[in-house]
Amino acid sequence: MMPELPEVETVVRTLEQQISQCQIRSVRVYYDKIVGDPKRFTDCLSGQRFRYFSRRGKYLLFQLDRNTLVVHLRMEGKFYIQDPREPLNRHIHVVFDLDNGMELRYMDTRKFGRMEVLPKELDLKNFHGLGPEPFDPIFDSEYVYAFLKRKKAPLKSVLLDQSFVAGIGNIYADEILAKIGIRPKMSARRLSKKKCEALVEAVQEILANSIELGGTTIRSYTSSLGVAGRFQTKCMVHLQKICPKCQREIKMVRVAGRSSYYCPHCQKS
DNA sequence: CCAAACCCCTGCATGC
DNA sequence: TGCATGCAGGGGTTTG
Numbered sequence: 001m002m003p004e005l006p007e008v009e010t011v012v013r014t015l016e017q018q019i020s021q022c023q024i025r026s027v028r029v030y031y032d033k034i035v036g037d038p039k040r041f042t043d044c045l046s047g048q049r050f051r052y053f054s055r056r057g058k059y060l061l062f063q064l065d066r067n068t069l070v071v072h073l074r075m076e077g078k079f080y081i082q083d084p085r086e087p088l089n090r091h092i093h094v095v096f097d098l099d100n101g102m103e104l105r106y107m108d109t110r111k112f113g114r115m116e117v118l119p120k121e122l123d124l125k126n127f128h129g130l131g132p133e134p135f136d137p138i139f140d141s142e143y144v145y146a147f148l149k150r151k152k153a154p155l156k157s158v159l160l161d162q163s164f165v166a167g168i169g170n171i172y173a174d175e176i177l178a179k180i181g182i183r184p185k186m187s188a189r190r191l192s193k194k195k196c197e198a199l200v201e202a203v204q205e206i207l208a209n210s211i212e213l214g215g216t217t218i219r220s221y222t223s224s225l226g227v228a229g230r231f232q233t234k235c236m237v238h239l240q241k242i243c244p245k246c247q248r249e250i251k252m253v254r255v256a257g258r259s260s261y262y263c264p265h266c267q268k269s
Numbered sequence: 270c271c272a273a274a275c276c277c278c279t280g281c282a283t284g285c
Numbered sequence: 286t287g288c289a290t291g292c293a294g295g296g297g298t299t300t301g
Contacts, residue, residue: 058295075293076294257294258293
């Protein structure tokens with residue numbers, strides 16, 4: 001569950017394979033709050049084609065002919081391409097009827113996900129107040145050091161702050177901290193320049209590795225092709241009991257309202 | 270300016 | 286067995 005940047009990237013690539021250039025014939029909305037105004041949403045999208053697929057942070061961006069459809073999957077949002085004869089279940093809230101005879105279905109058990117229709121040209125720099133993409137060259141150790149210097153909050157809270165860097169969620173935050181050997185509660189402004197360099201490397205390496213593997217599958221995540229991610233086999237601390245490095249017990253604390261796993265032996269404060 | 274608390278939802282675990 | 290209770294969690298909003 002919990003699609004983070006690598007999972008969103010996987011969804012983008014998968015949907016691109018499956019529905020690129022497909023036309024939306026019509027849209028059915030079964031739960032209004034996900035799309036805001038369902039009439040505007042439906043009217044706006046009908047007749048347009050999916051032209052280009054991308055991502056900003058954890059937001060999916062579907063470039064259409066006249067608009068961009070923006071989707072945030074939040075906790076449990078998933079897309080499926082299904083035959084219209086396949087019965088709908090009670091967690092499918094939005095259905096796009098496509099001109100290839102299939103349906104793009106949005107399923108979301110907790111109904112936390114959101115969709116919005118925006119102008120075609122987006123200001124991706126300030127989009128939803130997001131900070132830099134993790135692979136953007138401006139996300140470097142100088143940027144990180146300067147940002148962290150003015151934060152006395154726990155380092156993990158800052159990693160989860162999408163205005164610091166876009167796309168990191170609870171799982172990867174734990175893994176990044178494990179990689180640089182820092183405990184989640186350490187005050188952000190105490191991180192040394194050296195550790196800031198390590199942080200940038202860890203963020204990029206962990207996310208890239210996970211994208212490579214097709215995203216994580218902790219709890220229930222599967223891509224829309226139904227392929228389970230394999231990142232979970234790589235988790236050092238998140239949801240773990242024993243540290244794979246030193247064989248000692250993993251501890252769990254709450255930071256910024258999130259369960260945070262770390263190894264007290266391998267990670268320092 | 271910043272940070273903490275609250276809200277949205279449902280499935281699942283727990284307790285009696 | 287069945288019902289009530291409470292918890293997780295991203296990000297927007299509200300409150301301190």
